[in-house]
Amino acid sequence: MTTSIKDVARAAGVSPATVSRALGKGPISEALRAQVLEAVRATGYRPNLAARRLRSQESGTIGLILADIGNPFFTGVARAVEAAAYEAGLRVLLCNTDEDPAREAAYLALMQEERVTGLILAPTRATAERLADAAPAMPVVLIDRPGPPGLFDSVLLDNAGASATLVDHLAAQGYRRIAGLFGQTSGTGIERAEGYRAAMARHGLTPALRFVLPQAEAAEAGLAALCQEGRPEAMIASNSLLLMGLLRSARAARFRIPADLALAGFDNEPWTGLVEPGITVIEQPLEAIGRQAMALLLERLRTPSAPVRKVMLSGRAILRGSTASARAPHNSTKTPPPSTFTL
Amino acid sequence: MTTSIKDVARAAGVSPATVSRALGKGPISEALRAQVLEAVRATGYRPNLAARRLRSQESGTIGLILADIGNPFFTGVARAVEAAAYEAGLRVLLCNTDEDPAREAAYLALMQEERVTGLILAPTRATAERLADAAPAMPVVLIDRPGPPGLFDSVLLDNAGASATLVDHLAAQGYRRIAGLFGQTSGTGIERAEGYRAAMARHGLTPALRFVLPQAEAAEAGLAALCQEGRPEAMIASNSLLLMGLLRSARAARFRIPADLALAGFDNEPWTGLVEPGITVIEQPLEAIGRQAMALLLERLRTPSAPVRKVMLSGRAILRGSTASARAPHNSTKTPPPSTFTL
DNA sequence: GATTTGAATGAAATCGTTCTCACTCGGCTT
DNA sequence: AAGCCGAGTGAGAACGATTTCATTCAAATC
Incomplete structure (x- = not known):
């Protein structure tokens, strides 16, 4: 009592x-x-918050449903969302789905029952499609992954542009057989694959790509499959788990990087700069994504009838030794100091 | 409506x-x-969950207050807790304090207002001390970090034993000037430092240690300070952020690892196995810690008057190239296959 | 066939707040 | 000096569910 x-x-x-x-x-x-x-x-x-919420009919809480709490990309975004929410006097209910559509559905239902004020969501493809029919009762902002066009506010990376940057960079370095490994559970993987395809076509190169589960283990099989079609000179991975899997597989196969295989991917995680050679990646603006999502949500709450907005943020390419020139093979194993530029 | x-x-x-x-x-x-x-x-x-909770007087929710959601140790534990809670039909309210006692206090208050059924908490030292006077109204299980003795159920790593294992290993490899860098915000850092001191004494070696903020940047200053007292041959870091900072600093100073400086630390994060040479670490049983904490909490809810329990779990040493023998300097840069053994 | 039993259902109280409404009581205006 | 106003306060309704208690009705018992 x-x-x-x-x-x-x-x-x-x-x-x-x-x-x-x-x-x-x-x-x-x-x-x-x-x-x-x-x-x-x-x-x-x-x-007693339960009583307060019941009486005042507002939860003072927003829901944040993420695909993988173990992925530093999402934890970074979560931090930013929480900080922004706190400043707006809102709490955050954080849920982790592990890319499982069933858990996504369960959490979406929970959010309704909690009567959250708004929702920030990184949906799997399965849920993104279902979202068109069964829209939640509260405002929704999608992050990282596209949903049904024109229905929800969203904050996305310029995925096509980012992929193109990587392809352009690799092509400029003299690589021609550039293969790609993309995650199959998220719309992001699709977008990055499309950007890759378009950029390859622009360079007159033949695309070679695979969609796999976003797990390090799946990368191994993907690499093997792509090698059967003729060994690639360079590879792009659409997320950091796949990238890590590629690196492990490449090492197990005793490929020298970049001499035997150049590598590039997404997300500037600490390890990409610590390994030798450093891995070229597209760094996503985690803080900006989280804050922008929160800002969109707050504006939507203020003016529910405003037109749907889609915000695209550019990534930043961080060039490291893993994509050093194929023409002038390096004879030192030292990583060159990383150079960066914006898309 | x-x-x-x-x-x-x-x-x-x-x-x-x-x-x-x-x-x-x-x-x-x-x-x-x-x-x-x-x-x-x-x-x-x-x-409406608010109404249901108000009437039935139970939240069906447990609180999980963590120090750093960006630390893979905590995300791993959080996953396990959530899985175990789900199986028990409970929801998890996840909060991240970023090692800030003020935010910890705020979240503790929030948990009371949410009337959560129980609480799993990784407290900073400041909060751990305050906990003795102002105990929350609901059952509490401490994880990763010690609290006031005998007051709360807890799940801890055998920190002293883990430190000793690292020291023993380094000593066996022929290192004598072994320094340590420990986090100052958590009781865990203290315990690991004590284990280090005791083990050093047992080997007749002189301890050299520093307590710093658990940030990669702080490691640099810590290394510099310890080097001034005479350059160490090996270093132990009490968490992965410090370990990463040490590695960066060592590379910046062009120390060869392990020839100029051997390195060892805590948490088997992916990057510790990817860098060259691999870093020797103590792997913590994340899953077991989370599940054990949840189990303790459930039992406490069932029998509130049961004696307070403290569960100590052993880590597993993963030996890699960063602590290769000082006596027989390796002439290959290849990492030896990692060998593991339990404490 | 009357009475007991028990399951199925509804009426109404209740959980702890907030908020509307009515009321009181000084200090102003005219 | 009578009326008005506005600030400060309390009584009580309301939020949406669960749960106790009473009621109904059919089946079972003697």
Whole structure:
């Protein structure tokens, strides 16, 4: 039995309404406010959020449904969302789906039951499609992954542009047989694959690509399959797990990097700069993505009827030794200092 | 205006009580249950969790307060906790404090207001001390970091033993000037430092250690400070961020590893096996820690008066090239296949 | 056939807040 | 001096579910 507002009211010798006013907003004399605050301290009273939410009909909470809490991309975004939410006086309910559409559905239902104010979501392809028919009752902002066109506000990386940058860079370095490994569960993988295809075509090169589960283990099989079609000179991975899998497989096969196989991918995770040679990657603006998503959500709450907005953010290419020139093979294993440029 | 249980009742031609019974447990005829379920589907009704919690006086939720969501150790534990909670029919409210005692306090207050059923907490030293006086109203299980002795159930790594293992290993490899860098915000850093001190003493070696903020940048200054006292032959870092900082600093100073400086640390993160040479680490049993914490919490809820339990789990040493023998300097840069053994 | 039993259902209380409404009581205006 | 106003306060309704209690009705018992 915890202490309720009535206990505080009794202790302070006032009515429950007065206690509520003292703690929240509302006209109250300074004397009584102090008296109530003292009673709160004395009783150790903590308001019951369930009751508050029920009565005031607002949760003060937004939902954040992510595909993989173990992926630094998502934890980075989550941090930014939480910071922005906190500044807006909102709490964040964080859920992790592990790319499982069933868990996504369960969490979407939960969000309805929690009556969250709004929702930020990184959907799998399966859920993204279902979203068109069964739209949640509250405003939704999609991040990282596209949804049904024109229905939801979204914050996305310029995936096609990012892929093109990598292809352009590899082509400029003299690579021609450039293969790609893309995640199959997310729309992001599709977009990056499309960008890759387009860029390859632009260079007059033949694309060679595979869609696989976004797991390091799947990369091994993907690499093997692509090698059967003729050994590639360079490879692009559409996320950091695949990239890591590629690196492991390449090492196991005793490929020298970049002499035997150049590597490039997405997400500037710490390890990509620590291995020898460093891996060329597209760095995503995690902080900006999270804050932009929160900003879109807040504006949508303010003006529900505003037109749907899609914000595309550019990544930043971080060039490292793993894509050093194929024409002038390096004779030192030292990684060159990384150079960066914006898309 | 969302649909409530009354709307469903009206649609099904029954009373709200019957709807409640159809959805939950309680005696109800199959015919009516089907009728109600149909009405639920038709109206798109989702129960209001705030109302349910208020009335039933239980949140069905446990709180999980972590120091750093960006640290793979904590995300690993969080996964396990969530999985175990799900199996027990509980939800998880995940909060990230970024090692900030003020945010910890705020989240502790929030947990009270949410009336969570129980709490799993990785406290900073500041909060761990305060916990003795201001104990939360619900059961608490501490993980990763010690609290006031004998007051709370806890799941900890055998930190002293793990440090000793590293020191023993380094000493066996012929290193004598072994320095240590430990995080200052957590009790874990203290325990690992104590284990290091004891092991050094046992080997008749002079300890040289620093406590720093658990950030990669702080490691640089720490290394410099320790080098001034005479250059160490080997270094131990008490967490992966510090370890990464050490590696960066060592490379910047052009130290060869392990010839100029051997390195060892905690947490078997992917990058520790990818860099050349691989880094020797203590791997923590993330899954076991999370599940054990959840198990302790559930038992505490069942029998509140049971004696306080402290579970210590052993880590597993993963030996890699970064601690190769100092006596027989390796002439190949290839990492030896990692060997592992349990403490 | 009357009475007991028990399952199925509905009416209404309840959880802890917030908020509307009515009321009181000084200080102003005219 | 009578009326008005506005600030401060309390009484009580309401939020949406669960749960207790009473009621109904059919089957089972004697």
